[in-house]
Amino acid sequence: MAANLKPSRFYEALVLISQPSNGSLTSASAFTYNDPIDRASGNFNYDHNDVVVGTGAFPQSLNFQRQYSSGRKNQSGPLGKGWTHNFNTTALxxxxxxxxxxxxxxxxxxxxxxxxxxxxxxxxxxxxxxxxxxxxxxxxxxxxxxxxxxxxxxxxxxxxxxxxxxxxxxxxxxxxxx
Incomplete structure (x- = not known):
């Protein structure tokens, strides 16, 4: 399929594939292609919406999303080792x-x-x-x-x-x- 697309169309297809369809506050990695394995790092990534309040996409709705990455399995997070959520925001x-x-x-x-x-x-x-x-x-x-x-x-x-x-x-x- 990618061979028939012009370079600009191929880029647009990658952007469409990599954008999350659930309206979350975080963006999907451009290297996952809706697959739980990140092809750039080899990490297993898992996202799950636990609570959605409102209707439609952000900003009309607000969601709480758990996220896991096997690349962070030894790092303590707010929900356990390797786990975080979309409201875990830091500036260092x-x-x-x-x-x-x-x-x-x-x-x-x-x-x-x-x-x-x-x-x-x-x-x-x-x-x-x-x-x-x-x-x-x-x-x-x-x-x-x-x-x-x-x-x-x-x-x-x-x-x-x-x-x-x-x-x-x-x-x-x-x-x-x-």
Missing amino acids: VNSDGYQGMGEDSALDAVCTLVEMKASLDLLLDSSTLIEKMVTATLGQRWFGDQLINNTVIVTQGLNGEAFVKLPDWDLQPTSRPI
Whole structure:
């Protein structure tokens, strides 16, 4: 069936297959194809709606959904090892130097590029060297501070997304799956 579809149609078919039909708050993995085995990781995944209040799809209805992943069978969850639910939402602040230096995007590397250019310009000029050395050192300290607590990982149920803090405190989503 996929061989007869043009690339854009094939992508649309994958999106339709991977979207949950139960109106849940979480999204299905694009690699499961409505199969309980995730083809990317090999994990057995199980979703079950226990309670649905309202009519139709979200936001007209609200559901409580249990979720299990064999990939998390050794991790304690709110419903037991490997188990979670769609209301289990967390936001964790973390540090990731690679993200701060532009692992996924040049926009993530703004701090790195600005500090390197400023230090280079200051240290190439030999007049009043001590003042420029102190200024460059302060700039490098600022840069080091930008690499600490620079990511936020948001999870909901089994799904998650990572964000990188930019110099203006905006958060940029990463391309790395959680």
